[in-house]
Amino acid sequence: MLRTTASPIFSSFTAKPTTSRLIFKAFNVLLEDTPPSARRNASTNLTTLHQGPPTSAYVHLPFCRKRCHYCDFPILALGSSASSTLYQEGQGDDPRITNYVNLLVREINATRTGFDTNPELKTVFFGGGTPSLVPPKLVSLVLETLSSRFGLCPDAEISMEMDPGTFGGEKLKELMELGVNRVSLGVQAFQDELLKACGRAHGVSEVYEAIEIVKACGVGNWSMDLISSLPHQTLEMWEESLRLAIESQPSHVSVYDLQVEQGTKFGNV
Numbered sequence: 001m002l003r004t005t006a007s008p009i010f011s012s013f014t015a016k017p018t019t020s021r022l023i024f025k026a027f028n029v030l031l032e033d034t035p036p037s038a039r040r041n042a043s044t045n046l047t048t049l050h051q052g053p054p055t056s057a058y059v060h061l062p063f064c065r066k067r068c069h070y071c072d073f074p075i076l077a078l079g080s081s082a083s084s085t086l087y088q089e090g091q092g093d094d095p096r097i098t099n100y101v102n103l104l105v106r107e108i109n110a111t112r113t114g115f116d117t118n119p120e121l122k123t124v125f126f127g128g129g130t131p132s133l134v135p136p137k138l139v140s141l142v143l144e145t146l147s148s149r150f151g152l153c154p155d156a157e158i159s160m161e162m163d164p165g166t167f168g169g170e171k172l173k174e175l176m177e178l179g180v181n182r183v184s185l186g187v188q189a190f191q192d193e194l195l196k197a198c199g200r201a202h203g204v205s206e207v208y209e210a211i212e213i214v215k216a217c218g219v220g221n222w223s224m225d226l227i228s229s230l231p232h233q234t235l236e237m238w239e240e241s242l243r244l245a246i247e248s249q250p251s252h253v254s255v256y257d258l259q260v261e262q263g264t265k266f267g268n269v
């Protein structure tokens with residue numbers, strides 16, 4: 001079953017997976033002709049729904065520092081220790097992350113596509129959660145496993161969702177050396193009061209720092225997520241966020257209209 005509860009208003013792809021009515025899969029191979037709205041939301045092995053072998057993989061890395069007030073994603077809040085320099089630079093060995101990645105690797109190796117031969121993967125998307133909290137050596141393990149199990153095109157697009165305040169230049173460079181060549185930055189708003197009201201673990205200064213790091217590291221292909229219709233968000237604030245997003249010159253902006261989900265802090269108000 002595929003279900004989308006919060007789709008970007010405009011985006012080349014991405015839709016929000018949901019926990020409520022389905023078992024979320026940590027790993028999915030996706031087909032070239034899979035509708036964009038289904039790519040991030042796949043709870044079923046899509047190879048059973050389409051003709052042809054997979055060319056894309058979605059990898060769910062469900063760790064966040066804390067749960068945002070709008071979020072009903074399948075995530076694990078690690079707590080504030082995850083925002084320490086140790087984790088930002090990816091040297092921390094949190095067993096919760098290591099154990100998950102070890103299981104993920106087993107799942108990738110056990111995945112059967114139903115085809116005798118598979119073309120190399122053209123795209124890999126690390127979504128979350130906050131994949132930028134995961135140490136690069138574990139990202140490397142996942143990529144090596146994907147490569148040996150399915151093959152990876154030399155020019156594959158490898159995207160990672162990253163949150164402001166969870167990575168520094170050193171960590172991003174390490175990820176780029178592993179092949180990550182597209183960053184999806186979770187900004188949501190350019191006003192501290194809105195970020196605070198959403199329960200975000202970062203403020204606007206970390207947003208600008210993150211943008212600077214992405215640019216300084218030479219990631220040309222990066223996108224930014226914004227949320228509209230947030231509580232207390234005035235039209236002026238929304239126009240300011242759009243203007244500042246454009247001024248930051250990402251190659252793509254995904255705008256999500258707020259979905260108030262049952263069981264979230266916003267849903268309980």
Ligand SMILES: C[S@@+](CC[C@H](N)C(=O)[O-])C[C@H]1O[C@@H](n2cnc3c(N)ncnc32)[C@H](O)[C@@H]1O
Nearest residue numbers: 006070071128129130186225226256257258259
């Ligand atoms: C998988 S989430 C990214 C998680 C990432 N750690 C973050 O929060 O920045 C992808 C995007 O979905 C959007 N999103 C998540 N929950 C939403 C909701 N309830 N309503 C609207 N947009 C939502 C946010 O813009 C978020 O950046």
